[in-house]
Amino acid sequence: MRFRLLGLVLIASVAAPVLAQSRPATVEQRVNRLEQQLRAVQRRVFPGGAGQVVEPEIPPEVQAVMGGAPSGDALTRLTARVDSLETQLRTLTGQVEQQGYRMGQIEEQIARLRTDLSNRIDRLEPPPAPVERPPASRPEPAAEPDEPVARPPAASDSAEEAYNAGYRLWDARRFAEAQAALDAAATRYPNSRWTSWMRNLQGRAFLDDNKPATAARILLANYQDNPRGERAADSLFYLGQALTRLNRRAEACRVYDELAQVYPSMRDFIRTRLPEARTAARCS
Numbered sequence: 001m002r003f004r005l006l007g008l009v010l011i012a013s014v015a016a017p018v019l020a021q022s023r024p025a026t027v028e029q030r031v032n033r034l035e036q037q038l039r040a041v042q043r044r045v046f047p048g049g050a051g052q053v054v055e056p057e058i059p060p061e062v063q064a065v066m067g068g069a070p071s072g073d074a075l076t077r078l079t080a081r082v083d084s085l086e087t088q089l090r091t092l093t094g095q096v097e098q099q100g101y102r103m104g105q106i107e108e109q110i111a112r113l114r115t116d117l118s119n120r121i122d123r124l125e126p127p128p129a130p131v132e133r134p135p136a137s138r139p140e141p142a143a144e145p146d147e148p149v150a151r152p153p154a155a156s157d158s159a160e161e162a163y164n165a166g167y168r169l170w171d172a173r174r175f176a177e178a179q180a181a182l183d184a185a186a187t188r189y190p191n192s193r194w195t196s197w198m199r200n201l202q203g204r205a206f207l208d209d210n211k212p213a214t215a216a217r218i219l220l221a222n223y224q225d226n227p228r229g230e231r232a233a234d235s236l237f238y239l240g241q242a243l244t245r246l247n248r249r250a251e252a253c254r255v256y257d258e259l260a261q262v263y264p265s266m267r268d269f270i271r272t273r274l275p276e277a278r279t280a281a282r283c284s
Helices: 001-019 027-045 060-067 074-124 159-170 175-188 196-206 212-225 232-245 251-263 272-282
Strands: none
Touching: 027 074, 027 232, 074 159, 159 196, 175 196, 196 212, 196 232, 212 232, 232 272, 251 272
């Protein structure tokens, strides 16, 4: 609908100079112009082909005016209808401009709200100091605690190796180094299937480092940016735990509800821990 209105605004902007001419157009010229505008709108609304274009209905008295000598009454009625159509076109153009202005204001308000929320989180917990990334290594592939250790693939996967390096740092409770390594890996491989794993474990590293506000921001972004990622459901679960630590239990309960609704086939590692997490958040 928005594209249709934009098309109508473009048409109105083209027609405006004609209306402003000092020499008034004849009734027939005004009718022809309105018909052209109508067909232009129809082509935008029905781009599939000419078969869908609806031809305007022309009353007999209008046909008489356009086909021969006009009578006084027919000409008066036709002129009144054309004036009405042009007035409606101008009114609609003004309404579209007002809606566009209001939409711009709403977008500005949303941007301010996002900035305000980010600033509030930063005040709760300042961003960590940058940590030098450890030297690259080639460890054995690692996995989450509830999964068997994966076997090395036939072809080396650099993204998986980067995740494993961060995992081993996290497993050794070197949380600051794990946070930096996983952030660098996710930035380097933004389109890998392992990116979902990296961001999720990065959030967990902040959570285990007693920085739940930063953890909540990372986990929420991992779920929102990649809801089909392999660790999106995990990020929702740990987001609920971060919110519980921040004493925002009502929001944590809503997160757990969304987890159950969006990911009914979540992996057993999360499913078995969800009831205890809901109890800790005092969910009903």
